[in-house]
Amino acid sequence: MRTIGGLVLVLLAWGAAAAPAMPPHLGPAGQDEYREFVEAPDHRAFAIAPGGAWAWVSGEPTATEAEEKALAICQGQTAQSCVSYAIDDRTVFDAAKWSTLWRPYSTAAQAKRAAVGRERGQRMHDLAFTDARGKPTRLSALRGKVVVLHFWGAWCPPCRREMPDLQKVQQAMAQRAGIAFVVLQAREKFEVSKQWAGKQGIALPLADSGSTGEEDASFRLAGGGRIKDREIANRFPTTYVIDRHGIVVFSHVGPIHDWSQYESFLRDIADRKGE
Template sequence: MAAGLNDIEAIPHLDKAGKEGYREFLTAEKHRAFAIAPGGAWTWNGGGSSAESVAEDTQQTCEFDNGQTCMIYALDDRVVFDSQTWAGLWGPYLDRTQASRAAVGLKRGERFYDLSFRSADGHPMQLSDLQGKVVVLHFWGSWCLPCRREMPEMQQLHRALGRSSDIQMVMLQVREDFATARKWTRQQHLKLPLYDSGVSKKANDTLNLAAGKTIHDRYIAEMFPTTYILDKHGIVVFSNIGPISRWSEYLPLLRDVAARSGK
């Protein structure tokens, strides 16, 4: 059954501020439109000359302000949200040739830095080893209160993914050693895909690159936690600075990346 216009909790990825914005939208004069994007971005406009023009203006504003594809959730008194279109908003994905030419960086459409790290049992790895899989790359620390609060959501996502062969979560600790991070998760009875970033103490603020160099952790993550979603070619399709609530709502998008990227 489709969500009702007043069912704010049904709107995917919307945080407290977004919900307040939606309440304002509901009281605005017609014509009005409310746009959303994966990750919680939102915009609304009211008082338009027509439903078509306000929808177009709102979508364009949302995409200009947030740098990603948006879609109209509600228009005047109707919910027009299309869950199938929503699931594909991280696309279109780069093909093999396009991906090979992509610049290295952190922005959408760029190839993420080839980090060097170790598996939980100490096996040396690098991020490029995981090409062919969608990667949920998560930077966190047990000392970080927002990170700790997000962990139950990460646990639910991990369980929901189950034995998925083409979506891999990689959780790398920052500003603490691996033993400390793992000890905390065990104390909380969390079973998560932890990997050793190579950080050995609190004062260590760099991460290792496969080429032998290092990169500052605050360059990759302005704050912790920070998450990147990489497609099967290692290309950034989504990033989020800070904790995410309701990670389960990202499953349709993750599965779309798994199904359609890597060609």
């Protein structure tokens, strides 16, 4: 019995050791790919970027070539900076550098010259909305603060699943005066969103986009115009992080996998100001 028990313990220990540590920000599909990467032949490399972009190659002539190819493929999929996570059997990930990859942040002078749009480095459209206190305002009124701009709807299953996790990171950042969360509903009246959130115990500071219902496929602009919601959010949920000068530093379409992994990024941008 002791021998059998010992064998079981050995097998359990071996199984635990065999499970690879997962790279940050990867969703389920990316995690599956990383497990496949671990078993692939040398020379191989796995690259990642903030937001969950990834790429890997194997069977390359050298480790250097594998790394270069993985980084190039990854960079072709994202505006974020890709870095190496693993090369052959070595984990080369620099955890200290990871949360700085939204840098460099814009200066005020750079922001003035930036084009208006939703891409990284562009100035986000100046949306008009009613804030969580019931005050009509605009996105540009939050200049000087880092803004987490989140679009969702109670009609959207992925949005609903993400809300508790989003609430946790908002609460973790609540004591930082330099960060604001703007959570705007799409294609439904504010009363519908607010009622659903209340029933679920969601205490996020919800703002009102002004949507009149499911047929209203636009957001309001501060100048009095409108912009089609799909010009900002290809699908829901969609999230942007906007710096103190109104410039997009990060965007993510779809639910974010594990919001807690973004706390260090938010702290980094909140602690640094552009000139």
